[in-house]
């Protein structure tokens with residue numbers, strides 16, 4: 001029975017009530033030891049009428065069996081795995097060691113996390129579901145990842161996930177994005193009731209107050225104190241001791257209780273404390289091997305220290321477990337760990353055996369280290385990257401040879417990075433570095449360090465690391481050298497550093513075989529270096545070569561490099577194709593952590609080609625994943641693109657907010673393109689709202705921005721806006737200079753968008769009488785389509801010019817068309833401009849209904865896109881890391897918002913709307 005805690009109980013009741021109405025929720029209950037977290041979880045379980053309940057708990061042990069806690073949680077519902085997609089099922093069962101694991105490609109933690117979500121959602125189909133996860137601070141890493149991943153994504157299943165986690169600075173439970181509830185001591189009144197309940201005599205008021213004051217209302221401390229005091233002391237007839245044993249002294253109390261038991265029983269307790277999963281038969285077998293007689297279990301149970309529940313032994317309180325484990329001598333602990341290992345089957349339980357042996361090891365031990373290494377490899381193959389990292393880390397600690405130790409630390413770092421733990425990965429690399437002697441190993445360490453730094457840290461530091469270390473493997477491993485240089489080159493480009501870019505280009509060309517033919521990145525880097533030097537002809541040729549070289553067989557990184565090349569050349573459909581292929585590959589492999597760096601540039605091309613719905617959906621997803629994995633630099637890119645979209649679609653607040661954050665990060669880390677995109681977004685917002693002077697100032701500043709604060713390629717794309725703002729504010733010279741640069745690029749590359757925009761700009765700059773041929777030329781170049789927003793902007797400007805020259809009928813023709821397009825694209829500010837121009841030319845345009853894209857949230861749009869491609873809910877759920885029921889829930893909302901009743905209608909709508917159409921996500 002809980003005393004006090006009315007507010008907390010109400011919060012739990014609310015979650016349960018919502019679940020009964022199929023609204024999902026999650027909660028992390030935090031607080032110190034004994035404060036009542038588990039008690040609140042028990043309360044939830046007791047109140048869960050009509051709900052199915054699944055429970056699991058983290059276990060305080062050195063061994064890190066991947067997915068042990070998830071396995072425990074799902075044990076009662078594992079038969080539902082037949083209902084989840086095959087790939088997920090294989091990955092999940094593999095993760096539990098129940099199947100072969102994902103063959104070939106190591107499953108990613110996202111795939112397994114998704115499988116967990118799917119199986120919970122599947123279970124919730126029959127009745128709402130309550131998942132209780134106690135002692136989350138001790139969850140094995142992969143379980144913590146998978147369970148928080150699922151908890152963040154439940155929406156419409158009727159699932160409640162409640163975690164409890166003790167505040168433990170050494171083992172914090174990180175659960176970003178989940179609501180929290182922190183428990184503090186219970187109030188004096190409730191404490192009094194609790195004491196009264198636990199003692200047989202009446203508690204004297206001063207005694208009660210002293211206990212409450214000393215324990216700060218911690219229920220466990222209160223009850224243990226009550227237990228340790230005599231009847232006379234409680235009744236106030238005898239004085240209380242000066243020091244009341246509280247908090248960590250509880251361990252001592254437990255040890256005292258244990259020391260009163262028979263030696264055999266004490267041994268049994270130690271075995272149970274050291275055991276990794278508490279399975280009764282395992283504990284008994286090990287105890288027997290240590291000579292413990294059959295009566296010990298009974299005594300342990302009657303002592304109230306140990307509990308046996310469905311063949312699992314557990315301590316009545318986790319503090320007791322750690323007290324007993326730590327209370328034993330090192331010698332004795334090792335002995336017990338060794339025996340625990342010896343009773344395990346070397347094949348079936350190889351991983352657990354390896355961990356117990358590791359705990360038993362007194363110093364470096366090659367055999368045990370090898371066993372852990374093998375366990376790590378199995379964990380990786382099942383997608384348990386965090387577990388692999390832990391096992392490799394421990395294997396390294398047991399390895400005496402410095403070089404092998406360094407290799408294992410580097411492998412551990414690689415696994416931690418894949419698990420989305422950049423800080424851990426860095427710390428492991430720090431340990432590996434001083435031990436590594438061989439060039440290949442040093443290069444591998446530097447490569448990983450550089451990649452992490454580029455995404456999560458300081459790109460200029462990443463550049464130095466990658467560039468310098470690539471030299472180590474020029475002849476030993478030219479492909480690695482090329483990839484490192486490729487990444488360094490990308491950073492040099494981003495920071496606008498021509499010297500670095502040239503240096504990388506030179507190094508790439510000097511690699512054996514003339515620079516690894518077939519390495520797409522080399523062409524892109526060389527091309528971009530030409531661009532910064534002003535040699536646009538060479539740039540065009542190089543980028544073309546990159547785009548042509550890329551094929552479906554290549555790795556995603558190469559495809560993305562080629563896609564970027566195609567994008568710069570204005571080959572929009574090729575760029576989008578290549579991006580989609582790369583994204584599809586990464587999604588299929590479940591490697592969601594690699595998506596942010598790709599979704600940024602992809603969303604940018606989608607924005608340039610007015611695929612706003614797709615761009616919004618992709619960038620939103622990318623940003624969410626970037627934040628989940630600590631990738632601040634890709635996040636700046638994604639925010640910049642979202643700011644551009646917000647500017648075009650008339651969401652000024654959002655535009656300012658996103659651009660502000662993006663700029664801050666971009667300027668600090670010298671991410672030129674990201675900064676330029678964010679500034680361009682702000683300028684577009686000004687231009688759309690009729691503030692050309694502000695727009696001009698921003699774009700002029702951007703055009704002259706130093707390296708790392710702007711970017712010439714983005715500037716080319718923004719030229720038409722720059723010229724428009726300049727012309728509207730009588731800055732002829734600046735306009736001409738900008739146009740010249742765009743014209744050169746247009747001539748050298750033949751990019752259609754560039755030629756069309758250059759013609760529009762010439763029209764803007766021409767004298768009144770000479771404008772027509774330029775605008776006509778622009779419209780002719782726009783005609784094949786592909787960038788409807790650009791086309792409509794030209795029509796608007798041409799219409800405006802015609803109207804000023806009193807050619808009203810001609811003006812109306814262009815303005816009408818522009819207005820129509822802006823309305824359809826949801827480009828509200830420009831639709832407004834077109835409307836007032838039309839009005840001035842003598843025609844009233846009606847405001848159209850809100851466009852489809854505007855009515856839907858980014859997630860709904862993303863789902864609608866997949867449906868329009870003929871995807872099933874199940875397939876969509878897999879691709880977007882959601883449960884099918886949540887997909888279904890959104891789909892019903894989509895239908896309601898758009899007034900549709902079938903998937904077929906939705907497909908038709910997408911086919912007929914070119915802001916939505918033609919996108920295979």
Ligand SMILES: Nc1ncnc2c1ncn2[C@@H]1O[C@H](COP(=O)(O)OP(=O)(O)OP(=O)(O)O)[C@@H](O)[C@H]1O
Nearest residue numbers: 001002003032033034035036037038039166219220
């Ligand atoms: N509000 C309460 N009223 C009465 N008893 C309580 C209350 N809160 C906790 N208790 C009791 O106090 C003891 C400790 O609580 P509990 O085990 O829930 O702590 P905890 O926060 O889970 O600690 P840990 O971090 O060590 O797991 C238990 O015996 C529990 O039944």
Ligand SMILES: [Mg+2]
Nearest residue numbers: 037038134135
């Ligand atoms: Mg607890």
